Amino acid sequence: MTLLTEKVRDIQAAVAAIPEGATIMVGGFGSPGTPFALLDALLESGQGGLTLIKNDANEPGIGIGRLIEAGRVRRLITSHLGLNRTAIEAMNAGRLEVSFHPQGLLAEKIRCAGAGHGGFLTDIGLGTEIAAGRREIELDGRCWGIEPALHADVALVHAERADRYGNLIYRATASNFNPLMAMAAEQVIAQAYRLDAPGELPIDAIHTPCAFVSQVVQVDRATSEQGVRPHGL
């Protein structure tokens, strides 16, 4: 793990260390919480053959949509692509392999990895197409599906505030998958609008303790090119 005193990086250096073919968790539900600056830097950095784990595929031309359009993404693990027609086209044309999970199971698989568990038991989806091929066991007289934890090499997360040690505070509905992913990956790169000295964040308002975070990058507020939309998302 990175020493507390060595976590603040420049954005290019932070993403340059991500290997080709990495499995990367990306925070965000639609635009809020999506680490747009890190994703744009990753696109510039050039790594391909990536597996991305994100709730959705953003929209065409922004966020992970740009990486998919540039052919950098081999596989996407997600819950819904409804707002990104270019991602749906890439999937239908066979250029992008997509695995769908119900949204809450996706969150829980990530939470489980972050909690150091191997997986969990659930009754969600039993008997439906989504549970096809899933292992089942009986416990306390009930049937349960086994859902393995979902791990990643890297997580890219977005926070409203951070300190130099990597403590993170999320804002409003920009929280979503970020605190879960910030615990689940081997390397966690956080971008934040505001970067403070240790001691400046109220200790009982910190959502992700710094122990989970590898690197912190201070970024400017997202612009309209980076997903701030007049209509929402």
Place this chain on the structure above:
Amino acid sequence: MASDTQRILARAAREVIPGQIVNLGIGLPTRLFHYLPDEMEVLVHSENGVLGCRPRRDGEAPDHDMIDSGGAYITTRPGASVFDSATSFAMIRRSRVDLTFMGAFEVDAAGNLANWKIPGKFSPGIGGAMELAQKVRRLVVLCSHNDKHGNPKILARCRLPLTASGCVSRIITDKAVMDVTPAGLAVVDIAEGLDPADLQAATEAPLLIDESRLGRF
């Protein structure tokens, strides 16, 4: 004259009891927002991580970190909270959400619901629909009674891949309000001016109709 959609929404709003926690599905159900008066103490849950959302008023500046699960910029009412996705779905799976409204491609006499996939045509993923359908205490389907070609959407048995089985409590369409009962679909209300025989003709599932007790809407 109210449109079919407005009639469905106005009827659906009568399902909400003050004090409840309610989730509004994407699409038509989201528009129910505008039928819930401000003074009504109801917290609207949105699965992206907010309990107590409400629509922005005209002229209210958008907060770009504040959306509902359909992606609209929203705001919150007193008593609201925000949380991560795992907490949001724990709330759903633990049945702490009292009522949800969802759209449907097909719904059937046994309360089975299909609303996420049309193989070969529409498969953008299931999002949060499966967990909501399976775990929210009461699921009310809001949909048109027939598709745009006039085919029934209220079937004897769903043919599309299911979102969840036996999950629907009540169905509200432009033509009728129907309850899922062990004996089949029981018509509660019928559209003003519609003949029960014509309702049955527009429906694949056999309907239980007691004309002496039928409401109009």
